[in-house]
Amino acid sequence: MRRLAPLALIVAVACTSRGGGSCHGEHCGTVVFAAIGQPATLLPPVTDHFLDRDIFDQIFLKLADVGPGLNTVGDSGFEPQLADRWTWRDSLTLAFHLDPRARWQDGRPVTAGDVAFTFAAYSDSVLDAPEHINLAHIASVAAPDSATAVFRFRQRYPEMFFDAVYYLRILPAHLLRSLPLRQWRSAAFGRSPIGDGPYRFVRWDPGQSLELEADSTFFLGRPHVRRLIWRFASDLSVAVTQVIAGEADAIEVLVSPANVARARQATQLALYPYPGSAYLFVLLNLRARDGSGPNPILGDVAVRRALVAATDRVRMAQSVFGAAAKVPPVPIPEFWAGLWFPDLPVPPYDTALADRLLEQRGWRLGSDGVRHRGGRKLAIALAVPSTSPARRQYAQLIQEELRAVGVEVKLDLMDNVTLEDRVRRGAYDAAIQAWANGPRPSFDLTPMWVAGGGQNYAHYTNPAFDRWIEAATTARAPAAALRAWRAALGVLAADAPAIALAAPDNVAAIDRRITNVRLRPDSYWAYVRDWRIAPDRLIARDRLVR
């Protein structure tokens, strides 16, 4: 029945199509992705939006990419893309040897000159590429010959290889060199790119859809699925409904248990749970709102530990996400599974402990059910984005649980942009945050929690934590790095500058006719070129040739 979904239109095609042919065999198939939002541009250095990356990663290749294990240390598990091999010339010099078969979609070969050009563009302050900070440890990229790109690092560290390959999508120098960097953000190339990846750009109807088609000559193997189409919606429920109704084939994250339940009812869909990259937490401001000194309430580590002890985080996660979320020890995503140490000193859920900690700090329960000390009420304002049902639900549960130990929580609902603005200015007590991280913990944790970090909006400082982070990011042996991570996160858990709430699983919904599906938490559609639709399972839109 669902295959008959756009019945009238199929009839219309039959009656009025312009005589396009019909595709049969292995390399047919159209996959329609339901996407929320729309891309800004498809020129990689000027954007790091999720959706933009999802799309341009089909068009542009990296030298190599992380494998399914998402290892970021050394070069183990990395999969070749434009480079078919690499060699370390010394501890600071890494040479990539380009696959001689690699071609731009206009037929020109991909050269080491393209790699050097790409690095220069990403690093140029005129372009202000969001990724340029990740390349700070790379001193230069040279092209001694057309097939060899040589990276020279400023220092030795465990994630050198990752930095060299993960962020750079190699660009065609012959097409972009003449374009001033100042014009890249609005360049026509970004709306009609020519790449070297498995799919080539076909059409972009702004606000509606974007289409790519498989490059049948792709040097790493012709993709099975012939066409990829992204349909853009502003609203998650519309995108989910499109997939359920059979008008789209795939959505990467269903987000809420309600959407998962709806998708489960659609018999044509298969659900794919996979570790999520997002996590929710209550960020606590350790500095006074006016910046004059420590926060009079949350500046006290005992109070913060009491807040953690007073919140039943497991019950809350179950209430909001059902079984589809886990509670991390500290604010980190599920796919950093290696850092989920079970023995970190996180205060357990224990309201008696919370009461005791608060009593010890002089916070006495008043007749109004709220604790007081020296004329000050134990009250905090919790900033909540009104646009997020999950976070609104969490806010109510937190308010209810903290009230039980004599903490008054006032909910401040506001739109997310306003909330983020307040957090960045330090004009908040506590805020429910949802962040998503990439595969490299050192890159994400350092700015968030190290003293003076660009995103340390909690104003958290602990020299011991900073030292352990430094040790973790510079350790040469993986075991030493892991020990340092355990120590760093232990300090963070004990200091409790945040209450870790949940790390939700991702659940993708994908049409059952599509097989060989693999999903990657940091790049949902990284393996689309391996997806397959068997010839006997093709539907009308798979066969349609225009």
Next chain:
Amino acid sequence: MAAWLLRRLVAALAIVFAVVTLVFFAIHLAPGTPFLPTGDRPLDPSVEAGLKARFGLDRPLGAQYVSYLDALAHGDLGESFSQQRPVSMALKEAVPNTVVLAATALALELLLGLAIGAVQAAYAGRRLDTLLTHTTLFFYSLPTFWLGLVLLLVFGQELHWFPIGGVIDPVLHQALSPAGRLLDRLRHLALPALTLGLVGAAGTARFQRAALLEALSQGFVKTARAKGLTETRVLVAHALRNALLPAITLMGLALPFLLTGSVVVETVFAWPGMGKLAADAVLSRDYPVMTATTLAAATLVVAGSLLADVLYAVADPRVGRERPR
């Protein structure tokens, strides 16, 4: 008449200017920044500072306003922060979609509203009138987004009669003949136009019923009946014609409703028009797009109001003579 029209035009320009000025300062003074991290990695402060400098947001607000007016006077609406292209391009693509949606919804609203109002007046006080009164009241009281979602779920997801969102089918459209493409567009237009039109039609019907009942009690209707004309002819040729004047006013008033309604409807139906553009811009604090969509909406509303006044004057020469004075 010409002097009246000129005065109205000047007043219209002043209104548009005032709205744009108000919106410019309101959105720049509102909390929030357009350059929040959107990927999975935090935005480096130096990158944010660079973006602010690039778009002139590091300058005093007064200086930004003067630059904005200067650019506007030269037809430059600026560059979208979120779409990374000239705002005029985004607007050029969005406005036709909104005009098509609003015009269809307006036509639906007027045709359906006038017809229902006429039927109600003809059957005033009878069971059909009561039924239609309750039905129109029901639709009139529905929130637009709720009606849109219900139509989407029932006719899109469950019955598969209509597509779920978009202007065209991105898979099949290019393969269709011109007639097929038109049919495809109409299928996509149906639900959003119905959502906007139904709520408006309910209001129009209630106005029209009252206007027709008043017209039917006038002396010229009694004269027509006394001449022996059929009741249908009396209703259609005499009463309805005279009761159309309020409908013209309603049409002018409907434009703001259609434009504000389109923000919700376009979001629900993934319709890439001005409303969706504005909603997305508000959420991402895309200042140039916000001011441009406000400018376009204010211009359309003021133009619609002006047009309604002119039509009113044309339909009723007495009014036309009075207005210029």
